[in-house]
Structures are given as structure tokens and as C-alpha cells.
Amino acid sequence: MNKKKFRAFPIIFITMIVIAIAPTLLWIRRSQPFAFEMFEREVYNQEMSYQVAVLLLVVILIGIVYGLTGREGLAYLSLKKRDGKIRSEPWIGIKPKETETWKNLGLNFAIIITLVTVVVIYFQVAREGEMSLDLYPGILLVIVFALINAFSEEIIFRFSFVAVVNKFGYSPYVAQGLAAATFGVIHYFGTPSGIPGVLMAGFIGWLLAKSMLETKGFFWALLIHFLQDVVIFFAVFMK
Template sequence: MNLKQRSLAPLLFIAVVVIACAPLLLWMRSSPPLALKVFDREVYNLEISYQMAALFLAVIVIGMVYGLSGKKGLAYLSLKRRDGQIRPEPWIGIKPKETESWKNLGVNFAIVITLVTAVVIYFQVVHGGGVSLELFPGVLLIVGFALTNAFTEEVIFRYSFVAVVGKYGFSPYAAQGLAAATFGLVHYFGNPGGIPGVLMAAFIGWFLAKSMLETKGFFWALLIHFLQDVVIFSALFMK
């Protein structure tokens, strides 16, 4: 085996791990291995059961990534690294000025992506139905589940690829492409779902991987995903 083949092995390995995690998460969503009975509403019990199992899976993935990339890979989990130079992407309108950095781009896309998610979720989940939401514990659970779900999915579908690509010097587009493909396909069965869900999730997977690569941190990916999940869980718990 030559050097090029050896260096490609970690990326192939983590790709197989993430691809295996996708159906496993779908299975845990429909049949949580933990059967917690904490709340009066069954929808809350099902969600907390899933979130605890998925969080455990994310920890396992972090361990695997650490084995492949060491401390350099763990550094991408930093929440302190919030700024960095933006790589231009003219095909989607990312043409940064000299004074612009990720502090600007992160805020702008957090607002835009959250608004787009709200519109899609409204027409897929909320539109035409009666809605109500418990202030307690509903709102607290929305925030908690949004945070754990965002962390879990960012670790599995973004951080895994970014850390390995960063360690072994692959093109950043390798991480962004793999993040887009895996996150997009798994959302065919999620919320938002179907083809619109696939396209939206693929773009978000691509963009959030870009944020990690260029800031060398976890902040914008976690925040943007968290805001999306607040919208999604709010809609789901209103039904």
C-alpha cells in the first residue's frame, strides 16, 4: 500500500462510520433503545429516549475521530473560534468584501437559514392543523432537545469529516461534499422531509462544514443548527 492509499484510508473509514450511523439514527428514532417514561406526554418521552441514545452515539464518534486525528481533530470542537477568512463561493453569492469575515457571514446565514426553515416547516408540518404549545415543560424541552440534537448531528455529519480532512490535508470540498451527501439523504425521512428536505439539508450540511473548516471551530455550525431545531421542535410539539 503506497502513501496516498494509506492517507486516504482514514477518510474512507470515517465515511463508512457516518454512512452506518445514518440508518442507525433512523432506527433509534422509530424504536429508541431506551424507553424513558419521564413526562406525561408520550411525544416528550420518545424524544428524550432518542436524544439520549443519539448523544451516546455522538460520543462514540468523537472517540473514533480522536483516534484518527488526535488533538488536532478535537480542536474543531472549540466554541471560542468564531471568526476566520471566508473562502469565496460566487455560485451561491458568497463574495466577501475585504472587511467581511465569519462574524458577518455567520450572523447573516443564521438569520436566513432559520427563516427559510420556518417557512418550509410551516407548510410541511403546521399548515392546516390546530396548534398549541405547553409553556412548561414544552419550551424548556424545545431548547434542550434542539441543543442536544444539533450537537449530535453536527458531530456525526460534519465534525467527523472536517476533523479528518483537516488532519490529513484533503481538499475542504471533500468534507463539504460528504457532509452534504450524507446529511441530505438522511433527511428524506426527516423534518423537513422529502425532496425539499434533502435539498435544504444538503446545502446546510455543505455550508456548516464550510464554517467549521474556515473558523476551525464548532460555534457557527452548532448555533445555526440549534436555531433550526428550535423551529422544528416547536412545530412538532405544537401538533
């Protein structure tokens, strides 16, 4: 019994940390802890403040995961591991052929999910009124912020669960379920928002955790998330 409790403790511990971080992200977004005045447009300064603050949290979280899992957990941060066998998920239409691996599935989902995000963002944000975006630094900042945001959220909502769940021998569905639930709920207040945001983010959270578990790496999770964030930041900065 004590052994089982010991195995369960790291999962409960990391889940509590992520649950605590989720509302903290909303607080950081509202409070703007760093007063940057680097750009003419205030929206850029506000986003810079948010991203820097969240990165500090991410560094602490990586340290916590390392403390729980050692180098074995940090191995999931590899960008070189891009392939792996796909576990069949017939309920969602993932029924890979013998020759199909994550090289095929990752690219397919990157395209499909990005196109779906474009449609959702258009109806939630873009069609509300006239929009424009300055070429510089607007487009450059879209790329930079999208990359930082994707990295930070993948660490918080995917890597943390995947590394700990794998280390302590639990089912991969535990990591996927926790990733889907936490990422989905926080997007009720995010972009896209509301129930569509919860459902879409929940599915993406589940899928990207699956990609990490099956490739043993960070590549597809980061790339797919980055592409979604490029679309979202374009819409936010064009308001």
C-alpha cells in the same frame, strides 16, 4: 502508492462509519431503545429516548475521530473560534468584501436560514391543523432537545468529516461534499422531509462544514443548526 492509500483510508473509514450511523438514527427513532416515563406527553419521552441513545453514539464517534486525528481534530470543537477568512464561492453568491469575515457571514446566514426554515416547516407541518404547546415543560424541552440534537448531528455529519479531511491534507471540498451528501440524504425521511428536505439539509450541511473549516471551530455550525432545530421542535411538539 501505499502513501496515497494510507491517506485515503481514514477518509473512507470515517465515511463508512457515518453512512452506517445514518440508518441507525432512523432505527433508534422507530425502536425507542430507552423506556422513559418522565413526562405526561409520550412525544417528550420518545424524544428523550432518541436523544440519549444518539448521544451515546456521538461519544463513541468522538473517540474514533480522536484516534484518527489526535488533539488536532478535537480542536474543531472549540466554541471560542468564531471568526475566520471567508473563501469566496461565487456560484452560491458568497463574494465577501475585504472587511467581511465569518462574524458577518455567520450572523447573516443564521437569520436567513432560520427564516427559510420557518417557511418550509409551516408549509410541511404547521398548517396541517390546530396546534398548541404547553408552556412547561414544552418550551424548555424545545430548547434542550434542539441543543442536544444540533450538537449530535454536527458531530456526526460535520465534525467527523472536517477533522479527518483536514488532518490528512485533502481539499476542504471533500469534507463539504461528504457533509452535504450524508446530511441531505437522511433528511429525505426527516423534518423537513422529501426532496425539499434533502436540498435544504444538503445546503446547510455544506455551509456548516465550510464554517468549521474556515473558523477552525464549532460555534457557527452549532448556533445555526440549533436555531433550525428550535423551529422544527416547536412544530413537532405543537402537533
